Amino acid sequence: MNGSYSTRMLRTIAAWLVVAVFFFPIYYWTSVAFKHGNDIFNRPPKLFAFTPTFDNFQKVFGISLGSGGITVTPGGGNFYMAPRVWDSIVIATLSTVLAVAIATLAAYALSRMNFRGRHSFVGWVLSTRMMPPVAVAVPMFFIYKSFGLIDTYTGMVLIHALMNLPLAVLLMKSFFDDIPSEIDESAIVDGASRFMIFRRIVLPMAKGGIAATAVLCFIFSWTEFLFALTLTTTSVKTVPVVSSTFVTSIGTAWGNMAALGAASIIPAFIFILLVQKHLVRGLTMGSLKQ
Amino acid sequence: MRVAQARRFVISDHPLPWLLPLVAILLVFTVYPLIYNIWLSFHEFVPRRRALEFVGTENWVQLWNDTRFWQSLVITFTYFAIALVFELVLGMAIALLLDSDGFGFGFLRGVLTMTLVIPPAIVGMMYLLMEDPQFGVISYVLQSIGLLNPNNPILATASTALAGVLVAEIWQWTPFMVLIFLAGLRALPPEPYEAAMIDGASSFQIFRRITLPMMSKVIAIAVLVRGIDLFRVFDYVFVMTSGGPGASTYSLSLYAWQQTFSFVKWGYGATLSLVTLVIILVIANLFIRIAKVRW
Numbered sequence: 001m002n003g004s005y006s007t008r009m010l011r012t013i014a015a016w017l018v019v020a021v022f023f024f025p026i027y028y029w030t031s032v033a034f035k036h037g038n039d040i041f042n043r044p045p046k047l048f049a050f051t052p053t054f055d056n057f058q059k060v061f062g063i064s065l066g067s068g069g070i071t072v073t074p075g076g077g078n079f080y081m082a083p084r085v086w087d088s089i090v091i092a093t094l095s096t097v098l099a100v101a102i103a104t105l106a107a108y109a110l111s112r113m114n115f116r117g118r119h120s121f122v123g124w125v126l127s128t129r130m131m132p133p134v135a136v137a138v139p140m141f142f143i144y145k146s147f148g149l150i151d152t153y154t155g156m157v158l159i160h161a162l163m164n165l166p167l168a169v170l171l172m173k174s175f176f177d178d179i180p181s182e183i184d185e186s187a188i189v190d191g192a193s194r195f196m197i198f199r200r201i202v203l204p205m206a207k208g209g210i211a212a213t214a215v216l217c218f219i220f221s222w223t224e225f226l227f228a229l230t231l232t233t234t235s236v237k238t239v240p241v242v243s244s245t246f247v248t249s250i251g252t253a254w255g256n257m258a259a260l261g262a263a264s265i266i267p268a269f270i271f272i273l274l275v276q277k278h279l280v281r282g283l284t285m286g287s288l289k290q
Numbered sequence: 291m292r293v294a295q296a297r298r299f300v301i302s303d304h305p306l307p308w309l310l311p312l313v314a315i316l317l318v319f320t321v322y323p324l325i326y327n328i329w330l331s332f333h334e335f336v337p338r339r340r341a342l343e344f345v346g347t348e349n350w351v352q353l354w355n356d357t358r359f360w361q362s363l364v365i366t367f368t369y370f371a372i373a374l375v376f377e378l379v380l381g382m383a384i385a386l387l388l389d390s391d392g393f394g395f396g397f398l399r400g401v402l403t404m405t406l407v408i409p410p411a412i413v414g415m416m417y418l419l420m421e422d423p424q425f426g427v428i429s430y431v432l433q434s435i436g437l438l439n440p441n442n443p444i445l446a447t448a449s450t451a452l453a454g455v456l457v458a459e460i461w462q463w464t465p466f467m468v469l470i471f472l473a474g475l476r477a478l479p480p481e482p483y484e485a486a487m488i489d490g491a492s493s494f495q496i497f498r499r500i501t502l503p504m505m506s507k508v509i510a511i512a513v514l515v516r517g518i519d520l521f522r523v524f525d526y527v528f529v530m531t532s533g534g535p536g537a538s539t540y541s542l543s544l545y546a547w548q549q550t551f552s553f554v555k556w557g558y559g560a561t562l563s564l565v566t567l568v569i570i571l572v573i574a575n576l577f578i579r580i581a582k583v584r585w
Binding site: 008011012014015016018019022023025026028029032040041042043044045047101102103105106108109110113115118121122123124125126127128129130131132133134135136137138139140141142143158159161162165169170173194219222223224225226229230239240241243244246252254257258261264265268269271272273276279280283284285286287288 | 303304305308309311312315316319320322323324326327330384387388390392393394395398400401402403404405406407408409410411412415416417418419420424425426427430461464465466469470472473474508511512515518521522524525528529542543546547550551556559560563564566567570571574575583584585
């Protein structure tokens, strides 16, 4: 609505203030990542006036900013977390590939083929999204144990792919629904097989949708906590789980934890900005189009 | 012959080959756990013999008589309701505020997206620090304006712990609502608004009579998607309070998880997680029917 100049001004100020309130915890957390211990444990809390330090990042990632530029020193310290970041990347990437591949195939059939029970099949896929993770994690723990899948990439990739499947299927279906089916039909008349149409025509047209689906799957795997907590022990661990281990009996390593946390949201944030156009559709599992 | 037959089936119009990988993984990872949970709920681990033993309906009887279960059910519903109301109302208010093409508004919407990509477990740690009674910035502000007694740490006092967790939850997920509502607002047709302006309707009337009814589908979907996640809350309570102090922040998911993994009560943990599942399925499907949400 286009009010007078003063109401527009007021609205702009209010909008900036509200977003500033939401941004503040992120700023504060990032500032902790650059603080020395005694600046973190200060009362009143120091918001701006502190001497920045790179120590926390150095401890967590083994990277230091010395006089000779950036040097990398992979340490064996308790808070050296680069391997855990790697674990998170591997699990998120592979589970995304798996989920998107399976979902794309299924979504094409659900979007294009008429078969009995299609509607209830979609309902079934949606209802698996309602399962509380704890109801899956408890039985999977015992099954994984007997198959030796605890604490392995395979186990984590499978469970995260499963977790993302309902979202990926429904989202990809909505993107396929956008592509007019006349294209398929004319290709069939020309003698193309279903799979050829899928690979040569529909997939290239749905590229943007596939990218958006992949980004969301990646982020949900990246931020997942309960499965990673339950199904891993020592050799494989994701970032959210190790963050909670920074709480030790002699206190919490806030600076190190903040450095890890702040660094871990940067890639996810960049990814999500890349697919901002489809974000709302993704967050609502394909039911709302922007 | 066989190969050719199989080949023809794979490239045919039949949906089965397309759906098979999905069906296989869903069967293995959701139907099998469900059956296993049901089986487990009639058994219990006996530490003395280091084995699972059949106990009949003992777990279900225990569930019925377990005050802590009923308590965690109430806590989960309370958490669900408070968070949903706050996220809906704040989300709608902020969406209306940000629904503008003015300079910088696109940037502001982008900044709000940031909260959604942070792992909830790390958000929990963020608020754990900010609500620390000595050097937490939230506690400090509340104490200096006299709203908080320094002797009652937010997360270690039974009456305020749930509110302390809810602050983290609402902070992270209000932007989720904002983004969804903004998309809905931007898709609204301008004609009803023009007509209302001519008739001299107030902005509250316009919101109440035009915006809300036209947004009902969007709101219903936002409630469904967020509501499912709210009901299975685990991450925040696990890292911030572990259910305490006392049992004031025990969610159903956390209670089920702890029974299984901290107290080695496998059968009872499975019973609890089954109950959580059934409640979500029933409520969500009722909601889908009533609100006529369609995919």
